Amino acid sequence: MVEELAEDDPKFAESMRKGGNVSMLFLIANMIAAVTFPLETLLLWWLPRKIAHHTWVLFFHMNLINNYLKEGMKIQDFGQTEYQDTSSFNANTCYASHVS
Numbered sequence: 001m002v003e004e005l006a007e008d009d010p011k012f013a014e015s016m017r018k019g020g021n022v023s024m025l026f027l028i029a030n031m032i033a034a035v036t037f038p039l040e041t042l043l044l045w046w047l048p049r050k051i052a053h054h055t056w057v058l059f060f061h062m063n064l065i066n067n068y069l070k071e072g073m074k075i076q077d078f079g080q081t082e083y084q085d086t087s088s089f090n091a092n093t094c095y096a097s098h099v100s
Helices: 002-008 010-036 038-070
Strands: 081-083 096-098
Touching: 002 010, 010 038
Parallel strands: none
Antiparallel strands: 081 096
């Protein structure tokens, strides 16, 4: 898709080329800094990124659970969930149902 846009619009292709060069420059600068300052890289880049990632995952997971609870849906154990056969897919019947 990007190739088609680049063929149709030379201005777009030029800006993509410039953006690629800048992106590569930042990547090389990050690699040089990581080799030169490994502890600082760990504490200032890698660790905060991992903490932020897991915080967002936890936030959105809890947000999803809270939305289910607000709508009156029961949260079930995975062992109590049965998935219907999707070999003949029908959007109206493809859902998980509680097994009694």
